[in-house]
Amino acid sequence: MSLLTIVYALSFYFAVAVLGLGLAFKIRQFWVTPAPLKIPIMPAPLTGTGVAFRLGREVVFFESLFKSNKWIWVLAVLFHAGLLLVVMRHLRYFTEPVWFWVVLVQPFGVYAGFAMVAGLLGLWARRFLVDRIRYISSPSDHLMLALLVLIGASGLSLRYLARTDIIQVKAFFLGLLHFDWQPLPSEPSLLLHLGLVALLMIIFPFSKLLHVPGVFFSPSRNQIDNAREKRHLAPWAAHLDSGRDNAPAE
Amino acid sequence: MAKAPTFDIPAFREDLASPAVVPGAMDHSQPFVASPDHQADLGFPGELVDDWETKAVEKLGELLEKNRALRVYLDSCVKCGACTDKCHYYIGTGDPKNMPVARQDLLRSVYRRNFTLAGKLMPKLVGARDLDKDLLDDWYKYFHQCSQCRRCAVFCPYGIDTAEISMAAREIMDHIGVGQKYCNEIIGKVHKIGNNLGLPKPALINTMEGLEEDVEEETGITVRFPVDVKGADVLLVTPSADFFAEPHVDGLIGYAKVFHQAGISWTVSSYASEAANFAMFIGSYEQMHKVAARIRQAALDLGVKRIVFGECGHAWRVAYSFLNSLAGPWDFLDPKYPKPQHILEVTNGLIKSGAINLDTTANDDKVLTFHDSCNVARGSRMGDVEGGQFIIPREVIKASVNKFVDMDPGTINEKTFCCGGGGGLLTDDLMELRVKGALPRMEALKDVVDNHGVTHMAAICAICKSQFAKVMPYYGFPMDMIISVHQLVGDAILLGTKE
Ligand code: HEM
Ligand code: SF4
Ligand code: SF4
Numbered sequence: 110m111s112l113l114t115i116v117y118a119l120s121f122y123f124a125v126a127v128l129g130l131g132l133a134f135k136i137r138q139f140w141v142t143p144a145p146l147k148i149p150i151m152p153a154p155l156t157g158t159g160v161a162f163r164l165g166r167e168v169v170f171f172e173s174l175f176k177s178n179k180w181i182w183v184l185a186v187l188f189h190a191g192l193l194l195v196v197m198r199h200l201r202y203f204t205e206p207v208w209f210w211v212v213l214v215q216p217f218g219v220y221a222g223f224a225m226v227a228g229l230l231g232l233w234a235r236r237f238l239v240d241r242i243r244y245i246s247s248p249s250d251h252l253m254l255a256l257l258v259l260i261g262a263s264g265l266s267l268r269y270l271a272r273t274d275i276i277q278v279k280a281f282f283l284g285l286l287h288f289d290w291q292p293l294p295s296e297p298s299l300l301l302h303l304g305l306v307a308l309l310m311i312i313f314p315f316s317k318l319l320h321v322p323g324v325f326f327s328p329s330r331n332q333i334d335n336a337r338e339k340r341h342l343a344p345w346a347a348h349l350d351s352g353r354d355n356a357p358a359e
Numbered sequence: 360m361a362k363a364p365t366f367d368i369p370a371f372r373e374d375l376a377s378p379a380v381v382p383g384a385m386d387h388s389q390p391f392v393a394s395p396d397h398q399a400d401l402g403f404p405g406e407l408v409d410d411w412e413t414k415a416v417e418k419l420g421e422l423l424e425k426n427r428a429l430r431v432y433l434d435s436c437v438k439c440g441a442c443t444d445k446c447h448y449y450i451g452t453g454d455p456k457n458m459p460v461a462r463q464d465l466l467r468s469v470y471r472r473n474f475t476l477a478g479k480l481m482p483k484l485v486g487a488r489d490l491d492k493d494l495l496d497d498w499y500k501y502f503h504q505c506s507q508c509r510r511c512a513v514f515c516p517y518g519i520d521t522a523e524i525s526m527a528a529r530e531i532m533d534h535i536g537v538g539q540k541y542c543n544e545i546i547g548k549v550h551k552i553g554n555n556l557g558l559p560k561p562a563l564i565n566t567m568e569g570l571e572e573d574v575e576e577e578t579g580i581t582v583r584f585p586v587d588v589k590g591a592d593v594l595l596v597t598p599s600a601d602f603f604a605e606p607h608v609d610g611l612i613g614y615a616k617v618f619h620q621a622g623i624s625w626t627v628s629s630y631a632s633e634a635a636n637f638a639m640f641i642g643s644y645e646q647m648h649k650v651a652a653r654i655r656q657a658a659l660d661l662g663v664k665r666i667v668f669g670e671c672g673h674a675w676r677v678a679y680s681f682l683n684s685l686a687g688p689w690d691f692l693d694p695k696y697p698k699p700q701h702i703l704e705v706t707n708g709l710i711k712s713g714a715i716n717l718d719t720t721a722n723d724d725k726v727l728t729f730h731d732s733c734n735v736a737r738g739s740r741m742g743d744v745e746g747g748q749f750i751i752p753r754e755v756i757k758a759s760v761n762k763f764v765d766m767d768p769g770t771i772n773e774k775t776f777c778c779g780g781g782g783g784l785l786t787d788d789l790m791e792l793r794v795k796g797a798l799p800r801m802e803a804l805k806d807v808v809d810n811h812g813v814t815h816m817a818a819i820c821a822i823c824k825s826q827f828a829k830v831m832p833y834y835g836f837p838m839d840m841i842i843s844v845h846q847l848v849g850d851a852i853l854l855g856t857k858e
Binding site: 135138139142143144145146147148150151152153154155159167171173174176177178181185232235239240241242244245246247248249250252312315316317319320323324326327328329330334336337339340341342343345346349353354 | 377379380382423424425426427428430431432434435436437438439440441442443444445455458460461464475476477483484485486509512513514515516517518519520523644645648652655656659679680681683684687688697698699736737738739740745746748749773774
């Protein structure tokens with residue numbers, strides 16, 4: 110077993126652990142923190158089903174972003190839809206036999222890679238060209254885009270420029286899943302691609318990628334509009350009610 | 360216009376493209392700081408405490424544990440920029456720190472520095488900062504250039520509500536001894552006297568008697584304006600500006616005529632003579648609770664069956680969305696009615712059922728448009744369908760006047776612009792901000808005035824009414840263009856025609 114394989118194998122275990130535990134920690138934190146008041150952005154759904162649809166529209170269509178800014182919306186959809194298809198396409202490296210729908214996705218996955226990179230480059234351009242967005246960008250915002258562009262570009266180069274032994278890559282990942290390590294091919298672009306993906310997984314729970322759980326926990330979007338019908342009380346606020354209703358005023 | 364302003368009044372924009380960034384444009388704007396006495400009345404330290412940097416961070420830590428919104432919002436922003444041009448204060452001033460995300464970042468930078476791994480290890484990289492005097496000054500300035508109108512949240516893909524961030528920041532500042540005079544002085548008055556104006560019971564009774572006489576003189580009919588009447592059906596809780604400010608008082612007269620004509624017995628309470636709950640503006644749950652408790656107490660003492668709120672935007676947000684949490688459960692009230700109810704829900708119901716009749720020709724000298732108050736639009740509802748807060752006021756207006764035109768769709772309903780004076784900013788020491796923040800609303804108004812002959816704009820918020828009466832002249836509109844919705848009702852209602 111080469112040192113390279115060992116390093117990459119360990120890195121991926123580490124990355125999966127950080128991503129999993131980190132996200133679990135954040136989700137738990139979001140979950141247990143009470144929302145003391147009813148603050149849905151109105152008009153808001155009157156039922157739980159309505160809320161599920163509202164969140165669904167945000168996640169699937171980026172509804173509010175669409176209302177807000179068509180340019181960002183188009184680029185965001187290019188990137189995210191591209192990313193989603195690319196991730197689906199990559200499932201073939203982790204499944205044997207490859208699931209039926211993953212096979213179906215394969216041809217789209219290739220175009221999706223270009224869409225994803227194009228979307229990212231567009232979003233990145235806005236960070237330079239639009240004065241408002243330039244103002245709010247930190248170095249980490251640029252680096253995050255750089256990281257994703259590099260992942261996308263190195264991935265595309267693996268397909269179009271420096272092809273690698275895909276069968277062996279798959280063997281490596283199945284080996285990781287079954288704790289039966291197999292050697293990893295050593296093309297630089299593959300190593301770059303995989304290394305950056307591991308890095309992305311590691312920084313995920315510590316970065317603005319927390320928008321992924323965040324979108325589901327945002328009280329302004331996930332609350333039902335029923336404040337008059339149902340009393341909403343945070344555990345920490347309950348004690349304030351003690352001792353009232355005793356004496357008349359004045 | 361009273362006196363020449365010391366600042367430039369923004370020009371109406373040719374096209375409504377997003378304004379360019381002008382760093383520091385409003386760096387000089389800040390409200391008066393609360394005196395030690397005002398702070399003490401609310402139990403806050405009188406002046407900047409020792410070791411305030413640490414205490415501020417501790418307070419932030421406490422709020423993060425208590426408020427999911429704060430935690431999720433501080434973590435989730437991707438800096439996409441969708442909100443950047445949605446704030447009326449950014450549109451009116453161009454100051455980049457008035458872009459909602461940049462305003463949030465004033466607090467987020469401290470959050471990242473103290474509560475996130477990346478911010479602890481690599482502050483520069485992720486825009487994390489230690490809280491120092493410069494940053495605190497920016498907090499004080501720019502968290503008092505946010506009217507907590509929630510417009511930004513409508514457009515954010517995660518619903519990140521800058522109002523929540525501003526509230527948290529103000530709460531932290533209060534706890535280290537840096538309060539805002541306007542809000543804290545007012546909240547102190549409510550605790551002591553029961554209303555924002557500090558209007559004591561005898562003065563209140565006097566005012567209400569005066570209104571009774573005025574209405575009798577004008578209409579020949581005795582319309583009662585009761586105070587502290589035990590056993591009345593309805594407790595009316597209305598912003599204290601309704602008792603005497605123009606155009607608010609005409610709204611109060613309208614409510615009284617509606618109750619009179621419908622035969623509903625009602626009263627105001629001298630103990631809870633204020634609908635507004637300014638404690639929301641300073642983000643203090645405890646203070647909000649204390650202010651709201653007066654309403655519960657008054658309802659119990661007077662033995663009323665229903666609580667009805669008068670025209671006031673953030674008051675209605677607190678009433679509709681928070682009152683059940685703060686002062687509920689309301690199981691001692693009549694379950695047939697929503698608890699609490701908005702006066703417009705009452706009036707609309709009475710119009711629909713034919714219990715009151717209106718003669719629209721009484722308002723034929725007017726062409727109306729309607730300003731959706733931000734807190735009603737995005738923080739509450741009326742009626743029993745989603746979006747009722749947009750429908751019901753318009754139905755009541757249309758039942759009272761013949762000519763009604765809506766403003767540009769991008770400036771009404773959920774996308775409405777704040778009047779520029781909400782969120783505890785309705786103070787003369789922020790006049791420049793108020794005038795500039797009104798720009799988008801004034802532009803939309805100008806459009807319907809020029810193209811549809813609109814003569815009046817109706818509103819349902821005490822702050823909106825005061826703010827517009829003050830700033831409209833800066834834009835060349837007469838101050839009496841702004842009126843209460845219930846003034847229209849009061850002028851059109853047919854009194855005494857039924858038995
Ligand atoms: C539930 C799934 C997700 C939803 C609903 C979602 C939604 C959004 C939205 C609405 C934006 C703002 C528009 C934009 O700037 O593109 C955004 C930005 C972003 N998202 Fe996601 N996202 C999701 C998953 C992901 C994942 C899995 C990643 C990366 C691995 C990701 C990476 C990013 C990045 C880097 C940005 C910022 C782009 C920029 O700098 O402008 N997102 N996301
Ligand atoms: S719209 Fe929301 S996510 Fe985008 S920059 Fe503004 S606050 Fe951040
Ligand atoms: S809440 Fe309103 S005033 Fe505050 S930042 Fe958002 S849009 Fe601006």
